[in-house]
Amino acid sequence: xxxxxxxxxxxxxxxxxxxxxxxxxxxxxxxxxxxxxxxxxxxxxxxxxxxxxxxxxxxxxxxxxxxxxxxxxxxxxxxxxxxxxxxxxxxxxxxxxxxxxxxx
Numbered sequence: 001x002x003x004x005x006x007x008x009x010x011x012x013x014x015x016x017x018x019x020x021x022x023x024x025x026x027x028x029x030x031x032x033x034x035x036x037x038x039x040x041x042x043x044x045x046x047x048x049x050x051x052x053x054x055x056x057x058x059x060x061x062x063x064x065x066x067x068x069x070x071x072x073x074x075x076x077x078x079x080x081x082x083x084x085x086x087x088x089x090x091x092x093x094x095x096x097x098x099x100x101x102x103x104x
Contacts, residue, residue: 033068037101050103051088054078063090064102071101 039047054061055078063074076091086097 031069034070036066036068039101047100047103048097051078051081051097051100054103055081055088061090062104063088063095063100064104065095066099066101 050061053059058077060075060077065072065074074090074093074095076093078088078090080089082088082094087094088097089095
């Protein structure tokens with residue numbers, strides 16, 4: 001009856017082909033986490049100015065957001081700015097200001 005616990009009948013019959021193992025190893029090697037880039041004071045001020053102008057003028061922007069697995073671009077209009085939590089809302093997406101790499 002032990003064989004039927006956990007993962008059912010397959011619990012005791014797991015095996016992996018060499019090709020599958022090699023593919024898993026390759027996939028893990030490619031998933032290198034990208035370190036967060038450090039922005040200098042001028043870059044942060046330029047980003048803050050771009051955000052403020054786009055918010056006041058209600059014009060669409062493209063925001064480049066840091067992600068460990070690769071940067072992401074969010075497009076839309078800045079609909080809200082929450083200074084107390086340090087984030088903005090672009091369309092339906094909340095973005096932390098500390099994750100913003102560029103505003104186009």
